[in-house]
Amino acid sequence: MSAPSKFFDLHTASGSQVAEQALHRIAQLYAIGQQAHHLAPAQRLALRQQKAVPALADLHVWLLATRRIAVAGSGTPRPSSMPEALAGAAALR
Numbered sequence: 001m002s003a004p005s006k007f008f009d010l011h012t013a014s015g016s017q018v019a020e021q022a023l024h025r026i027a028q029l030y031a032i033g034q035q036a037h038h039l040a041p042a043q044r045l046a047l048r049q050q051k052a053v054p055a056l057a058d059l060h061v062w063l064l065a066t067r068r069i070a071v072a073g074s075g076t077p078r079p080s081s082m083p084e085a086l087a088g089a090a091a092l093r
Helices: 003-014 017-036 041-071 082-092
Strands: none
Touching: 003 017, 017 041
16 A cells, blocks of 8 residues: 555545645645646656755655654554655655
């Protein structure tokens, strides 16, 4: 199961705001992919470098910060997909 699916399941089951925020950030990456879909390879690369790289970096920073809060015992449930999402974000960097 993918990280987005796990966040979706968590949000559906509990209404988790953390999961909702994660889904919103992931949706931004998918939207950039859709924008790039019909472009020539060079244009697709430029669009991804301009928009996807910063969005992915933002997602990675947010995941790290959210993980620290969840681990610190703030009462925020730690999504089981967070380690998977962090690994995926790191692999794309």
